[in-house]
Amino acid sequence: MSDLRLIIFDVDGTLVDSQVMIYDAFSFAYTRAGLPAPDRAEALSYVGMSLEKIFPALSPELDSPTHAALVQGYRDAYFHIRQERGSRASSPFFPGARAALDLFHAQDWTLLGVATGKSTRGLDKLIAGYGLEGYFISRQTADDHPSKPSPSMIHAILAETGVPAARAVMIGDTSFDMDMARAAGICSIGVSWGYHAADTLVCDRLIDDFAALPDTVDQLIGPAT
Incomplete structure (x- = not known):
């Protein structure tokens, strides 16, 4: 060995x-929660961390239930975008x-x-x-x-x-x-x-x-x- x-x-x-797909998922998550989309460069700077860490770091002013809702919104959007566009395009x-x-x-x-x-x-x-x-x-x-x-x-x-x-x-x-x-x-x-x-x-x-x-x-x- x-x-x-x-x-x-x-x-x-x-x-x-995957930056277009990822930012689209960020934008969807915030929009569904009734919040303005985050700055693109700032949001993408957290890519690589787990979602449960990203949203508290990106939006520390929000409470835990809202962070959890953003995580779920991101996951839902990411799944939908991948299904719609396919891996090679997205x-x-x-x-x-x-x-x-x-x-x-x-x-x-x-x-x-x-x-x-x-x-x-x-x-x-x-x-x-x-x-x-x-x-x-x-x-x-x-x-x-x-x-x-x-x-x-x-x-x-x-x-x-x-x-x-x-x-x-x-x-x-x-x-x-x-x-x-x-x-x-x-x-x-x-x-x-x-x-x-x-x-x-x-x-x-x-x-x-x-x-x-x-x-x-x-x-x-x-x-x-």
Whole structure:
């Protein structure tokens, strides 16, 4: 097992560009609650956290029942939008993302995992929509863990795979992803195209396109054998 290596991906803002869908869901949730929609940039800056953490942070002046209503409104809208538009239209891959996944998936000694603030239902729909069944040996979501940057999701993936922390790396677009990786004791690679500005990511490496990812992974945790 010690020869295996593990690459853990965030989803929204890292693999797929879902910002239009996500902000539409935010807007629907607030409108249904009779509230003005939040500022787009501010709302998207919280992507990556669990919904139960996002709304109290985004609207601290509101009470707990209203936060709960916003969470449900967001989930209802997200489900409807995905059903209406489909995964490929509502959450398109960033350029080079699918090719990178295919490359790593074909490597016998490389395991892939997901650590995402999405729900299990949302992740499963995305995977099915893109035909990615069997790609990710471990899929950890907000349904079963504390919000990022808690290292809980990474700890679960390491435990499931048996891969040592020194042979694991987290790929993400937010400071929540980078802080989670650091708390779990694994390497991190930030991507410059996501929800948080590149200069805010405290990571081991920063990449500007997926073409740079294979070599960067090899440098940090060693090549696939």
